Amino acid sequence: MITLYDTTLRDGEQREGVSLSVEDKLRIVARLDMLGVTYIEGGFPASNPKDIAFFEAAGDLTLKQAKVAAFGMTLRKGITAVEDEGLVALADCSAPTVTVVGKAWDKQVELALETTLEENLRMVYEGVAYLVASGKEVFLDAEHYFDGYKSNSAYALEVLHTAVNAGASALVLCETNGGALPHEVYAITRSTVEALADWSSAQVTVGIHCHNDGGCAVANSLEAVRAGATQVQGTVNGYGERVGNADLLALIANLELKMGHEVLGAERLQLLTPTALFVAETFNVTPDAHQPFVGQSAFAHKGGLHASALARFAGAYNHIDPTAVGNFAHVVVSELAGRASLVSKAAQLGIDLPADDAITAKLLADIKEREAAGYSYEVADASLALLLRTELGQPASYFKLESFRVIAEKREDGRVMTEATIKLHVNGERFVATGEGNGPVNALDVALRLAIKRFYPQIDLLELTDYKVRVLDESVGTDAITRVLIETGNGEAAWGTVGVSENVIEASWDALVDAVTYGLLVDIS
Numbered sequence: 001m002i003t004l005y006d007t008t009l010r011d012g013e014q015r016e017g018v019s020l021s022v023e024d025k026l027r028i029v030a031r032l033d034m035l036g037v038t039y040i041e042g043g044f045p046a047s048n049p050k051d052i053a054f055f056e057a058a059g060d061l062t063l064k065q066a067k068v069a070a071f072g073m074t075l076r077k078g079i080t081a082v083e084d085e086g087l088v089a090l091a092d093c094s095a096p097t098v099t100v101v102g103k104a105w106d107k108q109v110e111l112a113l114e115t116t117l118e119e120n121l122r123m124v125y126e127g128v129a130y131l132v133a134s135g136k137e138v139f140l141d142a143e144h145y146f147d148g149y150k151s152n153s154a155y156a157l158e159v160l161h162t163a164v165n166a167g168a169s170a171l172v173l174c175e176t177n178g179g180a181l182p183h184e185v186y187a188i189t190r191s192t193v194e195a196l197a198d199w200s201s202a203q204v205t206v207g208i209h210c211h212n213d214g215g216c217a218v219a220n221s222l223e224a225v226r227a228g229a230t231q232v233q234g235t236v237n238g239y240g241e242r243v244g245n246a247d248l249l250a251l252i253a254n255l256e257l258k259m260g261h262e263v264l265g266a267e268r269l270q271l272l273t274p275t276a277l278f279v280a281e282t283f284n285v286t287p288d289a290h291q292p293f294v295g296q297s298a299f300a301h302k303g304g305l306h307a308s309a310l311a312r313f314a315g316a317y318n319h320i321d322p323t324a325v326g327n328f329a330h331v332v333v334s335e336l337a338g339r340a341s342l343v344s345k346a347a348q349l350g351i352d353l354p355a356d357d358a359i360t361a362k363l364l365a366d367i368k369e370r371e372a373a374g375y376s377y378e379v380a381d382a383s384l385a386l387l388l389r390t391e392l393g394q395p396a397s398y399f400k401l402e403s404f405r406v407i408a409e410k411r412e413d414g415r416v417m418t419e420a421t422i423k424l425h426v427n428g429e430r431f432v433a434t435g436e437g438n439g440p441v442n443a444l445d446v447a448l449r450l451a452i453k454r455f456y457p458q459i460d461l462l463e464l465t466d467y468k469v470r471v472l473d474e475s476v477g478t479d480a481i482t483r484v485l486i487e488t489g490n491g492e493a494a495w496g497t498v499g500v501s502e503n504v505i506e507a508s509w510d511a512l513v514d515a516v517t518y519g520l521l522v523d524i525s
């Protein structure tokens, strides 16, 4: 039986450039609970006002099955447990489970901690025992365990033994520097599990916590499971400092689909892809299209040959059925792809195309023409869906533009403000709205929302998450062609749209209109 321990909110938030609010953290907790994670580590209850507020709020949460865990250090050197503020805060916080870090590498104890090996054992023992006595379920994170085991295996094991004697219920072997290789992790975990089995009293869980510095975090974690570890730690999307942690989603998918462990069950496994998107959006990080299992391109095939083979035999070029993890067999429509690609892409977008109809040939020709003019539908699924619907005589249209105007003003204080005025018609009524923003797209977005909000209040759920501009060098003459790609989400799904023009504002407007129209289409239909 494998237990999942998520550390997205503690180790994952260490990713450069990320800062989560208390509300962000609480929303992620709810999402991970829905996914079926057993432990959700929330942060250090003593470290800053935000984490203190989080643990206060977390105490009031009603979770289906997950337990919130707090993280901290074992006892500091030279003092007793009650003198250690961090330890007292852990004992007092709302979390039923506490994970404390103890050093397991003799060199680290002597050189980094600057104390004796005996004092380190006392710190582990008294820290764990104090928290157990306060009623917590206590896990020991054995820091640098693998380097420690290579340096002095007897001491590394003694640290674990000490924690067990003090009442720890899980020993988490941490591959802190992220450089170990799978065969090493297997061998050391195996020896450790065997050594623990030899101790008469030990009824203790062995966990694994890996970082991805050598690109082996998921592989290392899977090897640890093969060697007997039963608690798996990781972060959603592999977020974490430096190159990140083990990607918990890939771990889950591999454990469940490749190694035969029942981790979430088939139904909740389909939540992996939406969870990846949700956490990426909450982290304000562009989702990685090429992420294993859950990336938008994880099952994308560009070649017409692959696509037509896949249409006949789903396993032809995919390692799993993408729907098992809530993903889709995105078939990339490009200049290379043939008719089979378009048919299966359309089916995925909910549009039925007959395989050898003349209409399909005409659509394909039109798409190729637009690609030659600068459009790209590889990430702009939503624009493709709208184009197909229009060409098939089922256009989605919720408002009609009369005109827009954008003014950019540079002010004395150095700030540039942009103002957009939009005139449009909804259901025969005319609306005029003005929006301000930090750039033309932002200002147009604000004005458009104001103009149509009365008819479509659900527009509030849509959020533009990414905006990319590319000047295409294939253009002829003096005017360069600009392609704008916009990514939009509603908290549940994300979609891409594209606009192309010699004018960047017009290209942006076209991509924006598609983004909003598709959002309304998905919501209304």
Ligand SMILES: [Zn+2]
Pocket: 011, 176, 209, 211
């Ligand atoms: Zn870590």
